[in-house]
Amino acid sequence: MFAPLFTSLFGRFSIWISLGTASAVFILFLLANGIVKAETERQIQMAVDTDIAGLADIFVSGGQGELVERLSDRIGMIRQAGSSDFYLLADGAGKQIVGNLAKWPELSSENSQAGFVSISDDAEMFARATHLAPDLKLVVGWNLESREALLARLRMAFLLAGAAMVALVTVVGYWSTRRLRLRMTSINAAFRKIGLGQFDARVDIDNRGDELDELSRHTNEMVSRVTNLVNAHKDISDHTAHELRTPLMHLDNRLVSAMNDMTIENQKTGLIAARTDIKNIISLLDSLLDIASSNAKKGDRAGLTEFSLSEIARDMADLYAESAQELEIHFEYRIAPGVMMTGEPAHMQRIISNLLDNAFKFSPSGSAVSLSIKPGPVIRVRDNGPGVPENMRAKIFNRFTRLKPNDASGHGLGLALSKALAARNGLVIRCDDADPGAVFTVMMDSEL
Numbered sequence: 001m002f003a004p005l006f007t008s009l010f011g012r013f014s015i016w017i018s019l020g021t022a023s024a025v026f027i028l029f030l031l032a033n034g035i036v037k038a039e040t041e042r043q044i045q046m047a048v049d050t051d052i053a054g055l056a057d058i059f060v061s062g063g064q065g066e067l068v069e070r071l072s073d074r075i076g077m078i079r080q081a082g083s084s085d086f087y088l089l090a091d092g093a094g095k096q097i098v099g100n101l102a103k104w105p106e107l108s109s110e111n112s113q114a115g116f117v118s119i120s121d122d123a124e125m126f127a128r129a130t131h132l133a134p135d136l137k138l139v140v141g142w143n144l145e146s147r148e149a150l151l152a153r154l155r156m157a158f159l160l161a162g163a164a165m166v167a168l169v170t171v172v173g174y175w176s177t178r179r180l181r182l183r184m185t186s187i188n189a190a191f192r193k194i195g196l197g198q199f200d201a202r203v204d205i206d207n208r209g210d211e212l213d214e215l216s217r218h219t220n221e222m223v224s225r226v227t228n229l230v231n232a233h234k235d236i237s238d239h240t241a242h243e244l245r246t247p248l249m250h251l252d253n254r255l256v257s258a259m260n261d262m263t264i265e266n267q268k269t270g271l272i273a274a275r276t277d278i279k280n281i282i283s284l285l286d287s288l289l290d291i292a293s294s295n296a297k298k299g300d301r302a303g304l305t306e307f308s309l310s311e312i313a314r315d316m317a318d319l320y321a322e323s324a325q326e327l328e329i330h331f332e333y334r335i336a337p338g339v340m341m342t343g344e345p346a347h348m349q350r351i352i353s354n355l356l357d358n359a360f361k362f363s364p365s366g367s368a369v370s371l372s373i374k375p376g377p378v379i380r381v382r383d384n385g386p387g388v389p390e391n392m393r394a395k396i397f398n399r400f401t402r403l404k405p406n407d408a409s410g411h412g413l414g415l416a417l418s419k420a421l422a423a424r425n426g427l428v429i430r431c432d433d434a435d436p437g438a439v440f441t442v443m444m445d446s447e448l
Helices: 003-007 009-081 145-195 211-261 265-296 309-327 345-362 414-424
Strands: 085-091 096-099 114-120 123-133 136-143 305-308 330-335 340-343 368-374 378-383 427-433 438-444
Touching: 009 085, 009 096, 009 114, 009 123, 009 136, 009 145, 114 136, 145 211, 211 265, 305 309, 309 330, 309 345, 309 368, 340 345, 345 368, 345 378, 345 414, 345 438, 414 427
Parallel strands: 330 368
Antiparallel strands: 085 096, 085 136, 114 123, 123 136, 305 340, 368 378, 378 438, 427 438
């Protein structure tokens, strides 16, 4: 449930806001705790100093008897009311005369020393000692339990308030993150479809007037523009191919008519070569158009059907088995039954044909070529030819790329077309070393 918080930019921002809120509450607590603690200590110190000054005045005006009487009254009231005052009047040796402290604390009466003194294992007081006479000294103290109780209530208040604030920020952050993530998911889904060639994808606009609405509008405008450009490019390509193919076909027909009118065989040789060139040009145009069409339809599921790849591969294998005998090449095929896939059957037939053509072309007599079909689907064509250099294994899928630059037997479009057809059907193709020879693998993109 909370996994998107850690993977989403907005989620991480909300987490940092929550942590910042918790840190701010903690810092405010430290400041408030310090201020309250310092202020209560100041007030306690003032109360102790005022009290001891009043008792000293009583001693000066009424003597020791009057002081003992007043202290006894106060101690009696403390016991009844449960107050937190402490008194101890002692002689010069620290022996108690009157008071509610069991022993003289570690304070110097000669210097009127004040400080925090432990009165038990878990309690302390603030006290001041003073010298009233050479053989008489007094200490007045204030129990700090009230201060600790106040600080405890302060800590509890900050804990509850801080927890509530952090919880509120976290809930609001998660809610906001979820809404933003859903909107961004819609935009990303549209971009993903566009990347796969589905140019009819559009981003929903929430009409909130924020930046995401603006981004959605720009995205839809961009997609419309790209769609228009792709359609214009396709129309130009189709028209250009048609305008080129038509005169070439007319020229071929004229050459055929001219050949029929000739009676000398030697004169026909040049015309036959010209017709071959024309057919190669037409084949080149068809291949380029097929590549462009396949790339334009990449990711578009329209027109794809479910079919048996095993049946297509078996028919192709039977066809190439006869050619293998003529070329004296050992052809072996292992086709798993019932391998189904969704795509265009003609494309898969052409991919297998191109790969087998290359395998037979580069395999000498006496070598071996194999074809295998496995569920996935996974198509592998292996040969024992010279192989493909490592630095060329990715380049050979580019258009007009040949292993032998001077090879005039092809246009260098077979593998480029196979790659485009594979992508149209949601597949990828790669070349690896077969040691010796090469192995071409066609499989789902996610399995590579």
